[in-house]
Amino acid sequence: xxxxxxxxxxxxxxxxxxxxxxxxxxxxxxxxxxxxxxxxxxxxxxxxxxxxxxxxxxxxxxxxxxxxxxxxxxxxxxxxxxxxxxxxxxxxxxxxxxxxxxxxxxxxxxxxxxxxxxxxxxxx
Amino acid sequence: xxxxxxxxxxxxxxxxxxxxxxxxxxxxxxxxxxxxxxxxxxxxxxxxxxxxxxxxxxxxxxxxxxxxxxxxxxxxxxxxxxxxxxxxxxxxxxxxxxxxxxxxxxxxxxxxxxxxxxxxxxxxxxxxxxxxxxxxxxxxxxxxxxxxxxxxxxxxxxxxxxxxxxxxxxxxxxxxxxxxxxxxxxxxxxxxxxxxxxxxxxxxxxxxxxxxxxxxxxxxxxxxxxxxxxxxxxxxxxxxxxxxxxxxxxxxxxxxxxxxxxxxxxxxxxxxxxxxxxxxxxxxxxxxxxxxxxxxxxxxxxxxxxxxxxxxxxxxxxxxxxxxxxxxxxxxxxxxxxxxxxxxxxxxxxxxxxxxxxxxxxxxxxxxxxxxxxxxxxxxxxxxxxxxxxxxxxxxxxxxxxxxxxxxxxxxxxxxxxxxxxxxxxxxxxxxxxxxxxxxxxxxxxxxxxxxxxxxxxxxxxxxxxxxxxxxxxxxxxxxxxxxxxxxxxxxxx
Numbered sequence: 178x179x180x181x182x183x184x185x186x187x188x189x190x191x192x193x194x195x196x197x198x199x200x201x202x203x204x205x206x207x208x209x210x211x212x213x214x215x216x217x218x219x220x221x222x223x224x225x226x227x228x229x230x231x232x233x234x235x236x237x238x239x240x241x242x243x244x245x246x247x248x249x250x251x252x253x254x255x256x257x258x259x260x261x262x263x264x265x266x267x268x269x270x271x272x273x274x275x276x277x278x279x280x281x282x283x284x285x286x287x288x289x290x291x292x293x294x295x296x297x298x299x300x301x
Numbered sequence: 302x303x304x305x306x307x308x309x310x311x312x313x314x315x316x317x318x319x320x321x322x323x324x325x326x327x328x329x330x331x332x333x334x335x336x337x338x339x340x341x342x343x344x345x346x347x348x349x350x351x352x353x354x355x356x357x358x359x360x361x362x363x364x365x366x367x368x369x370x371x372x373x374x375x376x377x378x379x380x381x382x383x384x385x386x387x388x389x390x391x392x393x394x395x396x397x398x399x400x401x402x403x404x405x406x407x408x409x410x411x412x413x414x415x416x417x418x419x420x421x422x423x424x425x426x427x428x429x430x431x432x433x434x435x436x437x438x439x440x441x442x443x444x445x446x447x448x449x450x451x452x453x454x455x456x457x458x459x460x461x462x463x464x465x466x467x468x469x470x471x472x473x474x475x476x477x478x479x480x481x482x483x484x485x486x487x488x489x490x491x492x493x494x495x496x497x498x499x500x501x502x503x504x505x506x507x508x509x510x511x512x513x514x515x516x517x518x519x520x521x522x523x524x525x526x527x528x529x530x531x532x533x534x535x536x537x538x539x540x541x542x543x544x545x546x547x548x549x550x551x552x553x554x555x556x557x558x559x560x561x562x563x564x565x566x567x568x569x570x571x572x573x574x575x576x577x578x579x580x581x582x583x584x585x586x587x588x589x590x591x592x593x594x595x596x597x598x599x600x601x602x603x604x605x606x607x608x609x610x611x612x613x614x615x616x617x618x619x620x621x622x623x624x625x626x627x628x629x630x631x632x633x634x635x636x637x638x639x640x641x642x643x644x645x646x647x648x649x650x651x652x653x654x655x656x657x658x659x660x661x662x663x664x665x666x667x668x669x670x671x672x673x674x675x676x677x678x679x680x681x682x683x684x685x686x687x688x689x690x691x692x693x694x695x696x697x698x699x700x701x702x703x704x705x706x707x708x709x710x711x712x713x714x715x716x717x718x719x720x721x722x723x724x725x726x727x728x729x730x731x732x733x734x735x736x737x738x739x740x741x742x743x744x745x746x747x748x749x750x751x752x753x754x755x756x757x758x759x760x761x762x763x764x765x766x767x768x769x770x771x772x773x774x775x776x777x778x779x780x781x782x783x784x785x786x787x788x789x790x791x792x793x794x795x
Contacts, residue, residue: 189569197576260564267670268624281564282571282604285579 179296180204182223184214184240185258186232190281194227197285203292211235215243218250224296226255228275230266238273245274254295258283311489315482316475323474324467331463338459342452346427347420350445353383354431358443361391362433365399365441373400380445381405387426388412388446394439415442425449488512492524505532549617556614560607567607571600609746616753623668623757625782630707631661633669634696637676644684650692650713652680657697665707667758667782675751675762679711679774682747687715687771698780705780706760712773718766726764727752751776758782 181198185191186209195205206221208214210233218226226244230237237257244250257270257278267278276295279288306314357376364373373391377400380386389402390412403409413428420429426446433441488511495509505528511521578593615621638654645652665672676694683692692713699706718726727749752762760778 187565187569190565190572193569193572193576197572197579200576200579260561260568282568282575282601285575 178204180223182206182226184208185229211240214240229258241273311486327467335459350429354429354443354445358433362435377402385447390444392442488517505535553614553617560611627666628669630663641680648688653693655695660696671754678747678751683713687713690714709776714771717768717770
């Protein structure tokens with residue numbers, strides 16, 4: 178079973194996304210801020226991280242940067258969840274080291290496709 | 302001469318006026334003195350010749366009394382001493398010539414008949430007749446004729462002197478003028494320079510210098526007072542503009558924050574509606590799926606509007622930055638075409654994509670996301686306003702020395718627009734017709750945003766349309782985003 182770490186501070190969105198992903202057969206863990214996301218990524222070594230960008234304590238960009246600079250978590254793929262398809266957030270997400278991005282509200286079919294591609298990607 | 306002075310500089314005008322006036326005055330004065338001198342000289346000449354005639358007369362009384370013509374001639378020949386005396390004669394009491402004299406070298410000539418006492422100028426000669434009186438009785442007449450060469454040469458010398466005086470005086474006047482004309486021209490030039498500086502630099506705080514309490518001083522006062530007013534007005538306009546800009550920025554910032562806050566709960570609404578419709582099958586409640594789809598669709602529409610407002614407010618707040626990158630045109634087109642397919646199918650339209658030769662391999666250096674969104678907007682509009690028709694996308698490259706331009710043309714066979722509608726097309730929240738929003742959906746922001754994006758990237762979007770025939774929208778973009786165009790578009794947007 179693919180283990181996902183969903184980093185999202187909004188309870189409604191976290192609950193909704195987790196339930197839908199669970200329904201599709203993913204194992205989902207949560208973090209609600211950037212700092213706990215880094216901890217959980219290091220301890221739980223999930224297969225993939227879904228990262229909301231506007232987070233309390235440490236935002237998604239900085240959290241991703243930290244993850245990608247740590248050799249232990251560097252190889253975990255990160256998909257940024259951005260609020261708006263055309264906003265500057267996406268560029269900043271890719272610059273921060275995210276492997277891909279998905280626009281909220283997510284298109285489940287497309288998100289699952291992206292997860293599958295990144296998880297099956299050979300680790301460097 | 303006066304008309305040719307019209308465009309001369311103030312300095313030249315002053316010089317011309319002063320020089321003309323002083324030279325004319327000098328010439329008139331010089332000529333007047335010459336005329337006066339001529340009259341004085343002539344009077345002197347008459348007196349001199351009269352005295353000479355009286356002298357000859359006094360000397361010749363004996364000769365006349367004794368009818369001694371030889372001694373009379375002797376007396377006359379003494380006139381040789383004065384080379385200006387041309388002819389002379391002595392007449393007896395009856396007026397008959399008694400003795401005559403002609404200047405040596407002149408051809409001998411008979412003297413004129415005797416006349417009463419007097420002097421007269423005839424042509425270039427002065428003729429003087431004087432009676433010879435002995436014991437109160439006239440016994441003869443003396444005649445002396447002189448040339449006026451003395452007068453002529455005197456006049457020539459005089460005119461030469463006047464000319465020299467005029468030239469020297471003119472030169473001195475010119476020297477003085479070059480020092481003194483500043484009294485008049487400097488304050489005027491100063492006002493002029495100040496006016497020029499104000500109009501060039503738009504600096505309304507400079508003031509013209511005042512040199513004195515004359516008319517120019519009054520002009521300077523009036524000019525400075527006018528500048529005060531303009532400065533004041535300028536300040537007011539600036540303050541008002543700054544306030545308006547601040548307010549607009551605040552509005553944009555508010556919109557940006559607001560729309561961000563609106564999206565979070567909206568994502569929940571859309572997400573839960575999707576989740577419910579996914580789970581509806583499991584729970585055996587397929588009947589609610591259509592309603593859940595309606596919630597999703599309305600939610601996505603609202604989200605699209607909010608996103609457009611956010612984009613626009615970001616552009617207006619000057620916070621929309623370009624992300625220039627190098628990418629393959631072909632990939633972008635493939636991407637846009639594949640995402641637009643559902644919209645093409647919705648109204649049973651067909652989409653034809655034509656790439657001019659060589660365009661597929663072109664690499665662009667610009668903001669790919671903004672270009673993608675602009676193209677998508679043009680295509681989605683074409684699809685929305687066309688039913689069972691054709692939508693075409695043509696891409697061509699226009700090479701140019703200052704950089705290639707890529708031209709996207711989106712044509713449709715849809716409802717088209719009148720000129721009036723075209724004019725309003727790019728205004729925010731303006732669809733061609735406000736009833737359009739109800740009928741066709743959309744926010745009316747797409748084209749306005751797309752055009753702002755294109756201008757930001759140094760390009761533009763233009764439109765041609767005919768009602769009932771269709772529309773052609775043309776997006777032109779530099780293949781490499783140009784920095785100056787960029788800066789300009791940005792400052793315009795702010």
